[in-house]
Amino acid sequence: MTHPLLLALEPLVADLSRDLPDEERYRRLLRSLRQLLPCDAVALLKLQGDVLVPLSVEGLSPDTLGRRFRLGEHPRLDIIMQNREPTRFSTDCELPDPYDGLVDGLHGQLQVHDCLGCPLFVQDQLWGLITLDSLDAARFGSVDLGNLQAFASLAAATVMASERIDLLARRFEDQRQLAEIYKRAAGSRGPRELIGQSTMHRRLQQEIQLVGNSPLSVLITGETGVGKELVAEAIHLQSPRAHKPLISLNCAALPELLVESELFGHVKGAFSGAISGRSGKFELADGGTIFLDEVGELPLAVQAKLLRVLQSGQIQRVGSDLEHRVDVRIIAATNRDLVEEVRAGRFRADLYHRLSVYPLLVPPLRERGRDVLLLAGYFLEENRVRMGLRGLRMSPEAQKLLLGYSWPGNVRELEHLISRAVLKALSRHRERPRILTIEPQALGLNEEVQPGAKTASPTAHALPATKPSAGLKEAVDGFQTQLINDALSRHQGKWADVARELNLDRANLSRLAKRLGIR
Structure with a gap:
């Protein structure tokens, strides 16, 4: 036998x-x-x-x-x-x-x-x-x-x-050293992990490995919340520049007047408030990689200067006549359709072609199947440690609910949803349980706005009620305030998206919002 x-x-x-x-x-x-x-x-x-x-x-x-x-x-x-x-x-x-x-x-x-x-x-x-x-x-x-x-x-x-x-075994020591580099550069945070086993996710990782070892510029596209920044980090880690810095800049988070200074630096006295000179992101990234998030939000004037850097490797600080040469790989990301932006004249065609030498689409979470459960497990473990829980699990019914949801906010929405669900589940217990179970009602998905739900267009708003004595200016100001606040709510506070919806120049919208007391 x-x-x-x-x-x-x-x-x-x-x-x-x-x-x-x-x-x-x-x-x-x-x-x-x-x-x-x-x-x-x-x-x-x-x-x-x-x-x-x-x-x-x-x-x-x-x-x-x-x-x-x-x-x-x-x-x-x-x-x-x-x-x-x-x-x-x-x-x-x-x-x-x-x-x-x-x-x-x-x-x-x-x-x-x-x-x-x-x-x-x-x-x-x-x-x-x-x-x-x-x-x-x-x-x-x-x-x-x-x-x-x-x-x-x-x-x-x-x-x-x-x-x-x-x-992986041969690269283990290299990965450990890279983690130490990241810890020194960003406190205790090391390189973040891309989690998933779906066919779409594996295909994305294969592309990351392929383009990572090349010097090509990469344009990462995808919906909001899919993890474009994590993809950029992964590309940098796969590249020969991994031992050099990865410098990130969110192009939509800066006022238009400061974008050029952030990218290329400035000299003392270049503009009001420039009491000393400083290096820009390109100089800080010399030898490494620069990640330009929301690159579609760059003003046209800055786009022209960025194109020059891509063509010649030369940068010029604001207010200076001197040029500096930098060796930087560019990875850009956007959730906008840049081809359509080029057609509309809001984005330079030559810059688009320079950035998208290797276009990389990050799939939305709804197309990744059971990856949602793996990601949920990752966020559950994070919350278990954060909340000091001995055990944290999700009921089978709650897992089915996650699999059936369409995730308009993608991985970021899932992360926030899990954190809220843990707090809701805890609030239902007088004493902290040994094992906390997340049930479907704690997820609150039935309360979420489903994708595709129609929202009222700006022209569909009725004028707000005003007192009989209110003049035309007060009524118009009230109407504009309502429009802007509603758009801000829809776009989660992103002023660039609000300006695009209301068909306003971003600088003009900023001035109007300040006058109305919104900003």
């Missing part, structure tokens, strides 16, 4: 010579493990810096793949990582379990259960771990831990067989 260990290892050995996608290779690995050691939940997690990232799970909620388990916050995972041999926790262990509320079909906390974990070493370096959980408290009592360790050794070989995992 064939030994159970050999039955479990045989398909893994056969897979070593096969060209399999990572997801399928890991799924087969966990399936073989459950054949060897039947259990209710199993997970493969990879160590990245000080965070354990789930690569594949079975028997756990889908949003587990989007969670990130930071060492020091999960004592059971810490203990498994510290031992070279498999670790089994006693059934009366009081340590919190990272999977509380995440085991399929279990809505409450993991009470008495059997928990087992084993670290994975690749070329004698700690790579990650495998965890097993059973709701039967005696499931692993008679398990031969030597068999599990033998399985772990072959699992490590499976990991090495994957070309992409091998590439």
